[in-house]
Amino acid sequence: MKLTTLITTFILLSVGVTFGQQNLASTDSAMIRDIFDVALVNGESYENLRSLCKDVGARLSGSPEAEKAVRWGQALLSTYEFDSVYLQKITVPFWERGDVESATLNGVELELSALGGSVGTDGKLTAEVIEVDGLDEVAALGKDKIQGKIVFYNRPMDPRPISTFESYGGCVDQRYAGASIASQYGAIAVLVRSMTLLEDDHFPHTGSMGYKPDVTKIPAAALSTSSANTLSESIKSGKGAQVSLEMNCRTNPDVESFNVIAEIKGSQHPEKLIAVGGHLDSWDLGEGAHDDGAGIVHSVEVLRIMKALNYQPKHTIRVVLFMNEENGNMGGKSYARYAKEANENHVAALESDRGGFSPRGFTVKGDSNQVKFIQSFKQLLEPYGLHYFENGYAGVDISPLATADNMVNPKILMMGLVPDSQRYFDFHHTDDDIFENVNKRELELGCASLTAMIYLLDNHLNGQL
Ligand SMILES: [Zn+2]
Numbered sequence: 001m002k003l004t005t006l007i008t009t010f011i012l013l014s015v016g017v018t019f020g021q022q023n024l025a026s027t028d029s030a031m032i033r034d035i036f037d038v039a040l041v042n043g044e045s046y047e048n049l050r051s052l053c054k055d056v057g058a059r060l061s062g063s064p065e066a067e068k069a070v071r072w073g074q075a076l077l078s079t080y081e082f083d084s085v086y087l088q089k090i091t092v093p094f095w096e097r098g099d100v101e102s103a104t105l106n107g108v109e110l111e112l113s114a115l116g117g118s119v120g121t122d123g124k125l126t127a128e129v130i131e132v133d134g135l136d137e138v139a140a141l142g143k144d145k146i147q148g149k150i151v152f153y154n155r156p157m158d159p160r161p162i163s164t165f166e167s168y169g170g171c172v173d174q175r176y177a178g179a180s181i182a183s184q185y186g187a188i189a190v191l192v193r194s195m196t197l198l199e200d201d202h203f204p205h206t207g208s209m210g211y212k213p214d215v216t217k218i219p220a221a222a223l224s225t226s227s228a229n230t231l232s233e234s235i236k237s238g239k240g241a242q243v244s245l246e247m248n249c250r251t252n253p254d255v256e257s258f259n260v261i262a263e264i265k266g267s268q269h270p271e272k273l274i275a276v277g278g279h280l281d282s283w284d285l286g287e288g289a290h291d292d293g294a295g296i297v298h299s300v301e302v303l304r305i306m307k308a309l310n311y312q313p314k315h316t317i318r319v320v321l322f323m324n325e326e327n328g329n330m331g332g333k334s335y336a337r338y339a340k341e342a343n344e345n346h347v348a349a350l351e352s353d354r355g356g357f358s359p360r361g362f363t364v365k366g367d368s369n370q371v372k373f374i375q376s377f378k379q380l381l382e383p384y385g386l387h388y389f390e391n392g393y394a395g396v397d398i399s400p401l402a403t404a405d406n407m408v409n410p411k412i413l414m415m416g417l418v419p420d421s422q423r424y425f426d427f428h429h430t431d432d433d434i435f436e437n438v439n440k441r442e443l444e445l446g447c448a449s450l451t452a453m454i455y456l457l458d459n460h461l462n463g464q465l
Pocket residue numbers: 279291292325353
């Protein structure tokens with residue numbers, strides 16, 4: 001071949017490639033625009049969230065309300081006439097708060113909430129409180145100082161990290177392991193400062209705790225930050241630190257429950273799955289609006305928007321409403337086990353469990369090539385306020401899909417929707433996590449962002465990684 005021919009061919013090829021890429025990019029950008037238009041003009045997520053919060057309400061695993069949520073999810077998905085809707089049987093723990101929950105300091109009521117999984121007090125319990133700033137301090141103080149006392153974990157969330165999830169992660173050991181550690185040194189109960197950055201908040205923030213197998217189970221409760229401040233001041237001023245505590249929470253036998261699943265079959269690779277989900281259960285306080293009603297309606301809306309646009313996905317797109325994320329993750333673990341047994345090939349799994357706030361991007365739990373692949377979509381998504389595409393944790397429910405025991409596809413791409421995190425812990429696990437605290441537009445942007453990402457994966461994932 002002559003040099004000029006070679007050059008001409010090269011130029012033609014280059015133009016062809018560039019032209020092809022531009023075509024692709026313009027198809028993608030038009031589709032993403034359409035996705036956002038459907039979500040923002042004819043979105044159904046907000047009404048779905050209202051229904052979940054008001055018609056079902058709080059729905060702790062094992063409770064009759066959680067069962068109602070399963071039926072709610074099944075009925076909602078059935079109305080959309082996706083290719084299939086089904087229930088996946090699982091077994092979940094059933095902890096109940098009971099109807100007695102009080103703490104008084106010198107006769108004054110403190111705002112408290114038993115931690116999920118805690119034992120009750122078996123009548124009223126009164127003891128001196130000792131304040132600590134973490135698990136290590138309990139060990140340092142030792143049995144002499146701890147024996148017979150109520151240990152009060154009062155280390156606040158660090159306000160410096162920009163992601164509040166980082167602050168939460170730096171603090172939550174007190175809530176989860178505080179009772180086990182204090183019990184080892186002879187404490188008779190623990191109180192934990194609520195996991196929130198609000199300084200004078202009146203809502204106690206519950207959440208899960210656990211007992212190590214070998215310890216005496218002692219009661220554990222969260223105090224609102226306002227009550228935590230009151231208690232701390234009382235201890236420091238020498239006004240006294242005698243607290244009376246009474247709770248009748250308990251753990252019942254395990255209960256049968258379900259993950260709720262729907263899918264649209266893929267036209268080219270029906271055996272390859274892209275799963276998207278949130279968790280259907282919530283704590284028993286509030287309405288589980290941000291945590292994780294938002295993730296539920298986000299995920300349902302992905303399939304609905306695709307259908308509304310007559311978009312036929314190449315991969316099978318599956319929505320999973322996971323049960324029992326909050327106190328056991330039996331939904332996530334069982335889902336992954338079933339997937340392994342059926343040898344299902346998940347090429348990607350995405351989760352929304354960080355609230356219904358303005359979306360900022362996605363975490364990618366994977367290797368650097370996977371992160372780079374997702375970052376290649378940045379230009380298409382930046383006009384919609386999505387700029388964050390970094391390596392990070394994807395989500396509790398989907399995590400078991402990527403453990404060694406369950407792994408079918410070692411290249412599975414795990415992602416989490418990342419909304420703005422500044423207000424998430426204002427509401428997290430409280431009576432205040434209600435529908436009225438979710439903004440319609442912010443919720444809808446989350447739906448569109450998740451749908452746009454799944455559209456891009458559906459079109460560009462094959463053979464890429
Ligand atoms: Zn959650």
